[in-house]
Amino acid sequence: MRKHLADQHVLLTGATGFVGQALLEKLLSAYPDTRISLLIRPRGSQRAADRLPGLLRKPVFRQWRERVGDEAANEAVRQRVTVVEGDLGDDSRPQLPGDLDAVVHSASIVSFDPPIDEAFQTNVNGVVNLYDAIGRSGSDPHVVHISTAYVAGVRKGVVREAPLDHDVDWRTEAAAAAEARAEVETASRRPEVLRKAMADAREEHGKAGPQAVVSAAEPARRDWVQRRLVDYGRTRAQSLGWPDVYTLTKALGERAAEDLWAHTGHRLSIVRPAIVESSLRHPYPGWIDGFKMADPLIIAYGQGILPEFPGLPDSVVDLIPVDFVVNATLAVAANPPEPNEPGYFHVSSGARNPLPFRGMYEHVHEYFRRHPMPDSERGHVPVPAWRFPGATQVMRMLRTGEKAVDYAERALLRIPATDRTRKWQSDVHRRQSELEVLRKYADLYQAYTQAEVIYDDRRTFALHRTLPARRQDEHGFDSATIDWEHYLQEVHYPSVTGLMRAFSGRARSSAARDTALPESREAAAIFDLEGTVVASNTVEQYLWTRLASLPRSKWPRELADLIRNLPRYLRAERRDRGDFIRTFMRRYEGVDEAELRRLVDDTIAEAMLQRTMPEAVRRIRAHREAGHRTVLITGTVDILVEPLAPLFDEVIAGRMHSRDGVWTGYLDRPPLVDEARAAWLREYAETAGIDLAQSYAYGDNHSDRAWLELVGNPQAVNPDAALYRHAKRRRWEIHSWGTHTRGRLAAAASAVTTEVGR
Numbered sequence: 131m132r133k134h135l136a137d138q139h140v141l142l143t144g145a146t147g148f149v150g151q152a153l154l155e156k157l158l159s160a161y162p163d164t165r166i167s168l169l170i171r172p173r174g175s176q177r178a179a180d181r182l183p184g185l186l187r188k189p190v191f192r193q194w195r196e197r198v199g200d201e202a203a204n205e206a207v208r209q210r211v212t213v214v215e216g217d218l219g220d221d222s223r224p225q226l227p228g229d230l231d232a233v234v235h236s237a238s239i240v241s242f243d244p245p246i247d248e249a250f251q252t253n254v255n256g257v258v259n260l261y262d263a264i265g266r267s268g269s270d271p272h273v274v275h276i277s278t279a280y281v282a283g284v285r286k287g288v289v290r291e292a293p294l295d296h297d298v299d300w301r302t303e304a305a306a307a308a309e310a311r312a313e314v315e316t317a318s319r320r321p322e323v324l325r326k327a328m329a330d331a332r333e334e335h336g337k338a339g340p341q342a343v344v345s346a347a348e349p350a351r352r353d354w355v356q357r358r359l360v361d362y363g364r365t366r367a368q369s370l371g372w373p374d375v376y377t378l379t380k381a382l383g384e385r386a387a388e389d390l391w392a393h394t395g396h397r398l399s400i401v402r403p404a405i406v407e408s409s410l411r412h413p414y415p416g417w418i419d420g421f422k423m424a425d426p427l428i429i430a431y432g433q434g435i436l437p438e439f440p441g442l443p444d445s446v447v448d449l450i451p452v453d454f455v456v457n458a459t460l461a462v463a464a465n466p467p468e469p470n471e472p473g474y475f476h477v478s479s480g481a482r483n484p485l486p487f488r489g490m491y492e493h494v495h496e497y498f499r500r501h502p503m504p505d506s507e508r509g510h511v512p513v514p515a516w517r518f519p520g521a522t523q524v525m526r527m528l529r530t531g532e533k534a535v536d537y538a539e540r541a542l543l544r545i546p547a548t549d550r551t552r553k554w555q556s557d558v559h560r561r562q563s564e565l566e567v568l569r570k571y572a573d574l575y576q577a578y579t580q581a582e583v584i585y586d587d588r589r590t591f592a593l594h595r596t597l598p599a600r601r602q603d604e605h606g607f608d609s610a611t612i613d614w615e616h617y618l619q620e621v622h623y624p625s626v627t628g629l630m631r632a633f634s635g636r637a638r639s640s641a642a643r644d645t646a647l648p649e650s651r652e653a654a655a656i657f658d659l660e661g662t663v664v665a666s667n668t669v670e671q672y673l674w675t676r677l678a679s680l681p682r683s684k685w686p687r688e689l690a691d692l693i694r695n696l697p698r699y700l701r702a703e704r705r706d707r708g709d710f711i712r713t714f715m716r717r718y719e720g721v722d723e724a725e726l727r728r729l730v731d732d733t734i735a736e737a738m739l740q741r742t743m744p745e746a747v748r749r750i751r752a753h754r755e756a757g758h759r760t761v762l763i764t765g766t767v768d769i770l771v772e773p774l775a776p777l778f779d780e781v782i783a784g785r786m787h788s789r790d791g792v793w794t795g796y797l798d799r800p801p802l803v804d805e806a807r808a809a810w811l812r813e814y815a816e817t818a819g820i821d822l823a824q825s826y827a828y829g830d831n832h833s834d835r836a837w838l839e840l841v842g843n844p845q846a847v848n849p850d851a852a853l854y855r856h857a858k859r860r861r862w863e864i865h866s867w868g869t870h871t872r873g874r875l876a877a878a879a880s881a882v883t884t885e886v887g888r
C-alpha cells in the first residue's frame with residue numbers, strides 16, 4: 131500500500147460539485163504532502179482559474195481556514211493546487227500534467243432526467259474525453275472513477291462489488307443519443323406540432339393579444355423539444371433495465387472506463403456511492419452543498435404537500451454521509467489494483483446497517499412534529515401521517531386528483547370572478563402544485579423508494595479494516611457505525627431544513643418591508659378603470675346612461691333588448707376585448723352628446739363615484755404622496771369618466787365618433803386595450819420620462835396582462851380567473867377591493883349585469 135497519497139500528484143475532476151468540494155477539502159486539510167490538479171470547466175465568461183477563489187470561500191473550507199489561518203491556507207493553495215481548464219462534454223481536449231499518480235473522476239451530470247444527449251455528453255463521452263486527455267499527457271495514473279450504486283439498474287436482491295452484467299454497447303447508444311436532438315428539433319417543426327403549440331398558446335394567452343400568443347408559441351416548441359429528449363432518455367433507459375438516463379449513462383460510463391483504461395493495461399478502481407447526504411462529522415456535522423437527492427422529498431414532506439408516497443415501507447433507503455464517501459474514495463486512491471484487474475467498491479449502508487423507508491419516514495415525521503415548518507396562516511405546517519397503501523393505490527389517487535383539479539380549473543375559468551371564486555381558485559392552485567410535486571417525485575423516486583436491492587459492501591469494509599486503528603476515526607468509512615436516529619434527527623434534517631427556514635424568514639421580512647410605497651419622481655401608477663378603480667363595466671355604464679334618459683316604464687324593454695344581445699357580446703369579449711368594445715359601442719348610435727353630458731353631470735357622476743372602490747382611492751392617493759404620476763387608462767368613453775378626472779394627473783380614455791353632435795356608434799380611434807395599451811405605455815414612458823421598472827400598474831382582466839408585464843410592480847385587482855392564475859404563477863401582488871355604497875341607478879344596473887354574468 132502506498133502511504134496515504136504522500137508525495138503524489140492527484141488530478142480531481144468535479145471539484146466545484148458536492149462530493150468534489152468535500153474531496154478537495156480533505157486533500158487540503160489532511161493530506162499535506164499531496165499535490166492537486168483540478169480540472170474545472172469555464173462558466174460563462176469566467177475562466178476556470180477565476181472560479182477557484184470563489185470555490186475556496188465556500189463553507190466546506192471554513193474550519194480548515196480557521197484552523198490553519200487564512201495566510202497559511204492561501205499559501206498551501208498556491209503551492210499545492212493547479213487549475214487545468216477543460217470541459218469534458220466538448221472537444222476542448224484539456225492538457226493534463228505528465229506526472230499524475232492518481233485521478234479521481236467525480237465530474238458528472240447528476241440529475242435524474244436530463245435530455246438524453248446532455249446526459250451522454252458528460253457521463254459517457256466525457257469519460258472518453260478524459261482517457262483521451264490522460265493518454266495524451268503521458269501519465270499512467272491509477273484512475274478512481276466515481277460512479278453510483280444505482281448502476282445495477284432495476285433488479286432485486288444482493289448486488290456484488292463486481293463488473294456490471296449487461297451487453298449494451300455504449301458506443302452505439304452514445305451515437306444514437308447524439309443524433310436524438312437533431313431528430314427531435316426537426317420533428318418539432320412539423321405543422322401538427324406547431325399547430326398544437328399555437329392552439330395551446332392561443333387558449334392561454336389569446337386575450338392578452340397576438341404578440342403574447344406568438345411569444346408563447348416558440349417557447350412552447352422549445353419546451354416540447356426538451357420534454358421529448360427527456361422522454362427519449364428515460365424510455366431508452368427503462369427499455370434497457372435502468373430506472374432513468376442518469377443511471378444508464380453512469381453504467382455505460384463504467385463500461386467505457388473499463389474498455390478504454392483497465393483493459394488496455396492500466397489501473398482502474400470504480401467507487402459506487404449510494405445516496406450521498408450531509409456529512410456526519412467532517413468538515414463539520416451537517417455540511418451539505420444545497421439540496422441533494424433525498425432532500426426535496428424531505429422538504430416537501432415538511433411543507434405538508436406529500437399526503438402519501440408510493441414507496442415500499444420495507445425497501446432500504448441507502449443513505450451515506452458525504453464524509454464516508456470522501457474517506458472511502460481517498461483510501462481506494464491510495465490502494466491501486468493491478469493493471470487489467472479493476473476494483474469495485476460500494477460505499478453504502480444497506481447491507482450492514484439498513485434504514486428501511488418506513489424508518490426514514492418515522493424519523494422525518496418525528497422531526498417535523500417536534501420542529502414544524504413555519505406557516506404564515508396556520509402558525510406551523512402540520513405533517514401528514516403516511517399509511518403506505520401501496521404504489522398502485524397512491525398512483526390511482528394521484529391520477530384521480532389530477533383529473534379533478536384539471537376539471538375544476540377549466541370550470542373556474544368560465545365563471546365570473548368573485549372573491550369566492552378566487553378563493554376556490556387559490557385552493558385549486560395550491561392543490562395543483564401539490565399534485566405536481568407528488569407526480570414529479572413519484573416518477574423520479576419510485577425506483578429508489580421501491581427498490582428491493584441490497585448493495586453488498588464487503589470489499590469496502592475490508593478496505594476500511596486495513597486502516598490503522600488510529601486513522602479509523604478520522605479517515606474511516608464503516609457505515610455500520612452510523613446511528614440513524616442521531617444522524618437524521620440531529621444532523622441531517624436540521625441541516626437541510628435550516629436552508630428552507632432561513633429562506634422563508636427572509637421572504638417574510640421582505641414582504642413586511644414591501645407594504646410602503648417608495649418615493650420617486652420617475653415612477654408612474656397606471657390604473658385600468660373597470661373592475662380596478664370602479665366596480666362596474668362597459669355594460670353597466672351603458673345602462674346608467676340609458677336608464678337615466680328613459681322613463682321608468684321603458685326600462686323593461688331596454689333591459690330585455692340588452693339581455694337578448696348579451697350572448698353575442700360575451701362571445702366577442704371572450705375572443706378579444708377590443709372586438710367587444712367595438713361591437714358594444716354600436717349601441718350608442720344616435721346619442722346626443724350634449725344631452726349625455728348633462729346626464730353625466732346630473733346622475734351618472736353620482737353612480738360612478740358610488741361604484742368607486744375606496745381601496746383604489748386610497749392607493750391612488752398613496753401614489754400621489756410618494757410623488758408618482760397617477761394615470762387612468764380606459765377603453766370607456768371620455769365623457770363617462772370625467773367625474774373621476776380629479777383623482778388622477780392624467781386620464782386617457784376612448785372617444786366616440788360624432789356627426790353634428792350626435793354619436794355614430796363608431797369609435798374615433800381603436801380602443802386602447804391589451805397589446806395596444808402596452809405599446810401606448812412604452813411610448814408614454816419614453817416621452818414623459820417615466821421609469822417603468824419603478825412603476826406600478828393595476829388591472830383586473832387577462833387582457834391587461836401585456837401592459838401589466840411592462841412595469842416593475844404589476845398589481846392584479848379582483849382579477850378574472852386567467853389573470854389570477856398568471857399573477858399567482860408570477861407572484862404578483864393580488865388585491866381584493868370592493869365598494870360599500872350603492873345608489874338607486876347603480877344598484878339597478880348592477881343587478882342586471884350580475885344576473886347576466888351568471
Ligand SMILES: NC(=O)c1ccc[n+]([C@@H]2O[C@H](COP(=O)([O-])OP(=O)(O)OC[C@H]3O[C@@H](n4cnc5c(N)ncnc54)[C@H](OP(=O)(O)O)[C@@H]3O)[C@@H](O)[C@H]2O)c1
Binds near residue numbers: 171
Ligand atoms: N450526490 C449523490 O447523491 C451521488 C450519489 C452517488 C454517486 N454520485 C456520484 O458522485 C459524483 C459527484 O456527484 P456530485 O453530487 O458532487 O455532483 P454535482 O454536485 O452535480 O457536481 C458535479 C460536478 O461535475 C462537474 N461537471 C459536470 N459536467 C462537467 C463537464 N462537462 N466537464 C467538467 N466538469 C463537469 C460540475 O462542474 P460545474 O460546477 O462546472 O457544473 C461539478 O463540479 C458523480 O460522479 C455522481 O455520479 C453522487
